[in-house]
Amino acid sequence: MSSGIVAKLKEPLRQRADFSQVLAGSWATLSARELSDRPLSLERDGDARLGDLFELDGQPEGRIRLVGELDHADRLGAGLIEGEVTVDGNVGREAGLAQAGGRLDIGGDAGPRAGAAPLGFKRGMTGGELIVRGSAGPEAGAAMRRGLLVILGAASDRTGLGMIAGTVVLFGPVGTDVGLWSKRGSVVALGRITPPPTYSYACTFQPVHLRLLLTRLRDTYRLPVRPRHLNGFYHRYSGDMAELGKGEILAWTAK
Amino acid sequence: MKIRGVFIEDTFAEAFTMRVARIVITARSYRWVRAAALKLTGFATSVIGCKVEAGIERELPAKETPDGRPGVSILIMTMGKDDLAKRLIERVGQTVLTCPTTACYDGLPDAPDRVGVGSALRFFGDGFQMSKVIAGQRFWRIPVMEGEFLVQEKFGMLKGVGGGNFLILARNADAALEAAEAAADSMAVLPGVILPFPGGVVRSGSKVGSRRIKSMIASTNDAFCPTLRAVTVTALPEGVNSVLEIVVNGVDANSIASAMKTGIDAACRGGVVAISAGNYGGKLGPHHFYLRKIMGGAAE
Numbered sequence A: 001m002s003s004g005i006v007a008k009l010k011e012p013l014r015q016r017a018d019f020s021q022v023l024a025g026s027w028a029t030l031s032a033r034e035l036s037d038r039p040l041s042l043e044r045d046g047d048a049r050l051g052d053l054f055e056l057d058g059q060p061e062g063r064i065r066l067v068g069e070l071d072h073a074d075r076l077g078a079g080l081i082e083g084e085v086t087v088d089g090n091v092g093r094e095a096g097l098a099q100a101g102g103r104l105d106i107g108g109d110a111g112p113r114a115g116a117a118p119l120g121f122k123r124g125m126t127g128g129e130l131i132v133r134g135s136a137g138p139e140a141g142a143a144m145r146r147g148l149l150v151i152l153g154a155a156s157d158r159t160g161l162g163m164i165a166g167t168v169v170l171f172g173p174v175g176t177d178v179g180l181w182s183k184r185g186s187v188v189a190l191g192r193i194t195p196p197p198t199y200s201y202a203c204t205f206q207p208v209h210l211r212l213l214l215t216r217l218r219d220t221y222r223l224p225v226r227p228r229h230l231n232g233f234y235h236r237y238s239g240d241m242a243e244l245g246k247g248e249i250l251a252w253t254a255k
Numbered sequence B: 001m002k003i004r005g006v007f008i009e010d011t012f013a014e015a016f017t018m019r020v021a022r023i024v025i026t027a028r029s030y031r032w033v034r035a036a037a038l039k040l041t042g043f044a045t046s047v048i049g050c051k052v053e054a055g056i057e058r059e060l061p062a063k064e065t066p067d068g069r070p071g072v073s074i075l076i077m078t079m080g081k082d083d084l085a086k087r088l089i090e091r092v093g094q095t096v097l098t099c100p101t102t103a104c105y106d107g108l109p110d111a112p113d114r115v116g117v118g119s120a121l122r123f124f125g126d127g128f129q130m131s132k133v134i135a136g137q138r139f140w141r142i143p144v145m146e147g148e149f150l151v152q153e154k155f156g157m158l159k160g161v162g163g164g165n166f167l168i169l170a171r172n173a174d175a176a177l178e179a180a181e182a183a184a185d186s187m188a189v190l191p192g193v194i195l196p197f198p199g200g201v202v203r204s205g206s207k208v209g210s211r212r213i214k215s216m217i218a219s220t221n222d223a224f225c226p227t228l229r230a231v232t233v234t235a236l237p238e239g240v241n242s243v244l245e246i247v248v249n250g251v252d253a254n255s256i257a258s259a260m261k262t263g264i265d266a267a268c269r270g271g272v273v274a275i276s277a278g279n280y281g282g283k284l285g286p287h288h289f290y291l292r293k294i295m296g297g298a299a300e
Helices: A032-036 A208-221 A227-231 B030-040 B081-096 B118-125 B173-188 B253-267
Strands: A005-009 A039-042 A046-049 A054-058 A063-067 A084-087 A103-106 A126-132 A146-151 A167-170 A186-189 A200-205 A233-239 A247-253 B006-008 B012-026 B053-060 B071-078 B103-106 B113-116 B130-134 B137-144 B147-152 B154-170 B206-208 B218-220 B242-250 B272-276 B287-290
Touching: A005 A032, A032 A054, A146 A208, A167 A208, A200 B147, A208 A227, A208 B130, A208 B137, A208 B147, B012 B030, B012 B053, B012 B081, B012 B242, B012 B253, B030 B053, B030 B071, B030 B081, B071 B081, B071 B154, B071 B242, B081 B113, B081 B118, B081 B147, B081 B154, B103 B154, B113 B118, B118 B137, B118 B147, B154 B173, B154 B253, B154 B287, B173 B242, B173 B253, B173 B272, B242 B253, B253 B272, B253 B287
Parallel strands: A005 A063, A063 A084, A084 A103, A103 A126, A126 A146, A146 A167, A167 A186, A186 A247, B006 B272, B103 B147
Antiparallel strands: A005 A054, A039 A046, A200 A233, A233 A247, B012 B071, B012 B103, B012 B154, B012 B287, B053 B071, B113 B154, B130 B137, B137 B147, B154 B242, B154 B272, B206 B218
């Protein structure tokens, strides 16, 4: 059984590369050869094609797996609208920038501003699911409007900065000012979190919708959701009160 | 045709196309699942007087529900598409939203026809409600004094079948009731069907219209009333002194036929003289369930 297209990096990236055009828009039905022609930009060497850097093989089934050290690959999955993208290791900055659909599953760490809005734009993710199995740099999910961002490792400062809506699920430790200036977004913290001072504690309860969401994450992505996460209580903080105040931080609590 | 000495009449049950939705209710425990389910399916025996026909399809173990809590699936049926949306909003709003710890989900996710339920009930949140899209489906989190009520935005709707039936013609009331209870018990566990009447049994089968009052759309089925044997054109064989009816609705004709077969087989026991069925000459309902065909015999 084929597992879609596999793209193997021919040799390590020695300069930063902008992947923002590679998976933007419709790509899920493109053959390996057609995808090889997708443009990217190298910091020093300028314009290139995906096929210049990767060997692509397999059949188009709406899935692509990228293999190799991609720490210097910036804006991978930017503008994604469809399909399933799996990255075996780390990625650079702004992965899933303004993602609008599909799934982007990053096996390692992500640099700053994963799932965020492009600089100068108001909206980050507007749909889809972005999974970072390692840690994520600052301002992940900044200005996201819809969609789901999940970070299994450490989430840096200002994750979910200025969220308009959407959901961020954080499994690990978090930095400061998570959810700052959020309008309607939901931040779910399964580890320790200190909400910004502009959030107000509301209550401790069991949100039923989290059972659906977390069960789906467990079953679809095999994420380490434990029974205590499903059956447990959550502190609800409303905020950001400096904004609309219709957002929330749901912080799991052992009590 | 006879089954264990019970005569199966050469007739058919006439049933109608209805609109059906399947509602899944979950709660902290079966106590509250049942509390909501019983209220939601209350006063929902016949569209003639209740506007809606509803019943519990089956209880769901926690592993079969969307949120991993105990649950129940309910079928709710109306004659028209628009009517189903109205009835769902009324009933879910008044009986599930109000019930502690419950959540309410669509049980027909693959049905292309969708009706808004959560999309209407959300306004109870008075602007404080929040929506979440999970696995492509939108849910509404409506704040309530207890915490939050979670309800799916849209529910699937199918064309179902209502009015499958058979009549148990017995020597006395005890035998009729015993046979009806056995039939209802055997049918209640089957998927895709509900028995909307009390305990699954009807004692007041009806005919279309009235002999005296033109505005009445239904009145007693005098042909099957033992007390009227001497004063009307009776359909009752000799020795029959009590008749009970089993009415079954379902998601499709096959589910009804299968349930009728199970129920009739259970009803064929001592004290039962014959099994018959209610129809209107085949002119009103498009679904005809021939008793002998269902029971594997040949029509005479």
